[in-house]
Amino acid sequence: MKEIDITRGIIENHVADLMQSLKSDVVIVGAGPSGLVAGGYLAELGVNVTILEKKLSPGGGIWGGGMGYKYVITQDEAKGVLDDFDIPSKPFEDNLHAVDAIGLASGLIFGAVRKGAKIFNLVVVEDLLVREGKVRGVVINNTFAMMNHFPVDPITMEARAVVDATGHEHDIVRTFSSKNDVALNTPGGKPIGERSMFAEPAEDAVVTNTTEVYPGLYVCGMSTAAVYGGYRMGPIFGGMLLSGKKLAHMLAEVCGK
Numbered sequence: 001m002k003e004i005d006i007t008r009g010i011i012e013n014h015v016a017d018l019m020q021s022l023k024s025d026v027v028i029v030g031a032g033p034s035g036l037v038a039g040g041y042l043a044e045l046g047v048n049v050t051i052l053e054k055k056l057s058p059g060g061g062i063w064g065g066g067m068g069y070k071y072v073i074t075q076d077e078a079k080g081v082l083d084d085f086d087i088p089s090k091p092f093e094d095n096l097h098a099v100d101a102i103g104l105a106s107g108l109i110f111g112a113v114r115k116g117a118k119i120f121n122l123v124v125v126e127d128l129l130v131r132e133g134k135v136r137g138v139v140i141n142n143t144f145a146m147m148n149h150f151p152v153d154p155i156t157m158e159a160r161a162v163v164d165a166t167g168h169e170h171d172i173v174r175t176f177s178s179k180n181d182v183a184l185n186t187p188g189g190k191p192i193g194e195r196s197m198f199a200e201p202a203e204d205a206v207v208t209n210t211t212e213v214y215p216g217l218y219v220c221g222m223s224t225a226a227v228y229g230g231y232r233m234g235p236i237f238g239g240m241l242l243s244g245k246k247l248a249h250m251l252a253e254v255c256g257k
């Protein structure tokens with residue numbers, strides 16, 4: 001066993017994955033529940049999908065459950081997604097299920113990888129590639145360079161569709177809207193901002209507002225609430241899972257799958 005062979009194994013495999021992702025069908029920004037579900041289903045449907053996550057650990061807002069109590073709740077409608085990712089849950093009340101947050105995060109991450117999505121952690125999407133009125137890719141940098149404000153130039157990845165799955169931050173739509181003189185597909189053409197907690201309509205709206213917000217740019221999960229003025233919902237996750245599933249089917253069609 002030689003150290004240099006271990007090093008070569010890491011670099012060669014990482015670069016092979018990266019080369020495959022340079023021209024993806026779909027780039028999803030954010031590896032929270034909605035992005036992981038979307039990525040997993042898209043890969044299963046034969047779409048070349050890349051998920052970019054700025055943190056060390058994918059999973060987004062799942063890990064902490066509700067205020068650090070390590071369970072989240074889903075509703076009946078989302079049980080099929082849990083089953084597709086082999087995630088156990090406990091029936092609870094009429095149509096609710098309690099899911100161990102750590103089981104949910106790790107199950108969605110492993111499920112997405114096993115289905116064929118490429119996930120890169122420690123990558124920040126800092127901007128978009130826009131050509132002829134269409135979003136055509138992402139501008140990316142290394143998390144450590146960004147954290148330390150090092151003057152390191154970003155590189156790019158092309159995609160037929162880019163997804164903002166960045167949660168409350170709606171980082172991609174926010175940056176795109178503030179840097180460019182563009183009208184989003186929202187009343188007023190700008191992100192509207194999230195409203196106070198009201199779980200039931202919030203869950204429905206997350207799924208309804210999973211859509212194309214500008215040619216080539218899509219939103220799913222909690223960023224739909226920030227972009228379209230939806231309510232927040234607290235630690236119920238069915239809407240996030242169903243939003244990811246809806247997006248996967250929309251984009252598979254766009255990609256001809």
Ligand SMILES: Cc1cc2nc3c(=O)[nH]c(=O)nc-3n(C[C@H](O)[C@H](O)[C@H](O)COP(=O)(O)OP(=O)(O)OC[C@H]3O[C@@H](n4cnc5c(N)ncnc54)[C@H](O)[C@@H]3O)c2cc1C
Nearest residue numbers: 030032033034054060061124125166167221222232233234
């Ligand atoms: C501290 C905290 C408190 C929360 N409180 C509530 C609440 O009270 N009510 C509620 O409804 N929801 C709350 N949430 C969010 C809740 O967890 C969500 O409902 C759910 O996790 C959202 O899922 P998502 O897939 O939309 O995105 P998230 O789970 O938020 O995941 C988004 C991911 O995108 C990544 N990301 C962001 N910007 C970039 C970028 N530029 N490049 C690469 N990656 C990026 C983030 O690191 C994150 O992993 C909270 C989340 C956190 C973290």
